Amino acid sequence: MEKQRMNEVPSAKKLIYNRIAEQGVVSKAELMAVFSFTSSTLSRLLDEMVTDRLLLTSGLGPSSGGRRPILYEINPAYGYFFGLEISRRYSALGFFDMRLNPMSFTRWRMDEAMTPTQFVEHAANNIRSILNDHQIERRQVLGIGVGAVGPLDREKGVILRPLNYPAKGWTNVPICSLLEQATGIPSRLENGANTALMGEHWAMRSENLQHMLYVHAGVGLRSAMMSNGRIVHGSLDMEGSIGQMIIQTDGPRLHDSGNYGALEAFVSVQALEKQARSHAKMGRDELLSAYNVTPEQINYDLLLRALSHGNAYVSELFLQSAAYFGIGLANLINMFHPEKIILGGALLNSHEQFYDTAIRIARNNTYYYPEYQPSFSKGVLQEDAVATGAALMMRNALAI
Template sequence: MPNVEDWISNRKAKPIFAEIRRRGVVSKFDLLEWSGLTSSTLTRMLEELATNGWIAESGFGESSGGRRPLLYRLKQDRGYAFGLDISRSATRLVLCDLQLEKLDSASWPMTERMTPEMLIKEVVQAVRRMAAKRGIEPDRLIGIGIGAVGPLDRTTGVMLNPLYFPAEGWHQVNLVQKLESELGIPAMLDNGANTALLAEYWAGAPQQYRHLLYVRAGVGLRSAMMSNGQLVYGAVDMEGSVGHMIIQTDGPPHPERPHVFGCLESFVSIPVLEKQAAARLKQGRRSVLADMVESPDEIDYQHLLRALSADDRLATELFTQAATYFGIGLSNLLNILHPEKVILGGPLITTNELFYQISTQVALKNTLYYPTYPVTFTRGKLSDDALAVGAAAMIVDRLTS
């Protein structure tokens, strides 16, 4: 099985290919200026990449006084990558070309029957079916990337001990080894926040922003950071670290670490909102929520959204409080990391405007150097596909590592 890094054999050609991919369409003149290579060396690199099918000529650019410059673009059908998003509630598989255009997809609910063995069987069948459907030969399949719930060890390709999977067996699962053995193509593993950030980076303007922060708010809090176009890693998996940020030392205990008090995730998550709503109803608070369920303990997130859309005072209060705490957590991240752009995703962000507006306003208000520090906030563009598409991007990125 060839390594992904060996697909482009000439090491000097890799940065040229990476820059063409980053810019989309670029002139030979701009590449010459950017690379610092001699004209003859650059011409040789471009010819080699074109001969091997990685890039193609794309007409001529505007003239600046002399001959019109030749343009080059990525040849997106030269290779294909699969991306797999393994989450607690659902797993999603996508097939992408080199431009990260989604060509096909499949998904599975993570029920009590979806053990690792069952899921891998389903994924392998879907990969073969998608490749056959599009007539993709094995020599054009670069590999499969996996974005999974942590904690995990990306160097060994093992999911360690993630919590709250409905099925048994999701501990010490060597996903990379299993998928490589079944499919015969390279596999890579990383946490879902990192792969989501990769997807949003390539879906946005990779030539414009180099320092990005991604935070996903839903059942829990997950984050990732990119500096100078590269993901930032620590000594251990950092995906869930943002949720363990202490913001009130005498606050409630963390759901998974009862000896730790006042974590951000103790104030901001879907389960916390559901529990708070149930507790308020038991205390006698008036709310349209009481008409939606027979017992307060039956309240779920969809009930909360319906109450919020009805301008229910209790639901508005709960979302406002959670958004305020989330904004405080964001401001701490901004003051430490100073990203140019913050991408927010997950159900708490995408399903209601109130949470997004309050949290970003609170974050800015508490940020050092604001307003001279011009951070940009945005919602993620790819929604449910972000983690899977980013997993495919991880494989494509490896071409030029």
């Protein structure tokens, strides 16, 4: 690794801290091999960080011929973070120490009653309960990271105009200020696809991945990209724009707006519901008779039940959707050339065949295959990725 040069002590401490956080336990000699410091300067910085309780000494390492080296690790109890996921089907709240060890996780369904006001009240009540359970004071919590469905104004902490929330009112919601008013804890907003990728990158840090792609297929389609170890932000925070990728020029569109033949019209919870309802109205009655429902009562939960029961028609719906998803993935891969692609969301977890079909189609349509073969994964953190990445974002923003 190329040595990093720093000019001011605060930024130097932060880089040292991040390095120790990533490695777990580190000796001074290992830090000397990474950063361009004199031995005395590095010793002083480490001593100051131990005094400030940012770091702990962790015994002595093996000797390489001289005195055994002191080992350093970050202090898990220096402070704590909440990571909050705001999504359209489920939301989640995680509580983490400085090492990003999850101390608590809770999830709840986003139904028609979960308006922004109700959501903030529910989250704040859970935060109070968690702190009480762990006997931790609010002042010890350093922040709430929020990963939400876009579009967003990240700088102002506002959820702008997301589609398809079950409850009303999720337009121009100043979520960070609402959370801060309800809890007294500072908050920061990022789109959920980005925080999911941050979380998975952290969980896979031993692989030293630099170029990653994250794609979430659920109620909508979301994506995030990392280049040289950093999240790529566009001029607009439109994480759902992948759904507008045109894969069939004369194809349908999902809503009254958006592109015709867009990926979301073939690969989303809503697309599957729309297709099944349309087929039922045209005479496909196996779902209607098997579950005693009308076409309008066909929803994703019912489709999952039919899929688990081996319904051939529903299986074909999901596999067709997976094939289209694979084509969309191939387009993204051919543009970005990532090392690893993380796939998440309700559709990817609906059935193993959906995942397998999607990556097979993607591989077959990847340019330079088989010479270039990115790896695919459902991730390490999976459904915990958004909240974990949101907490990591807050730790990364900590001034040291």
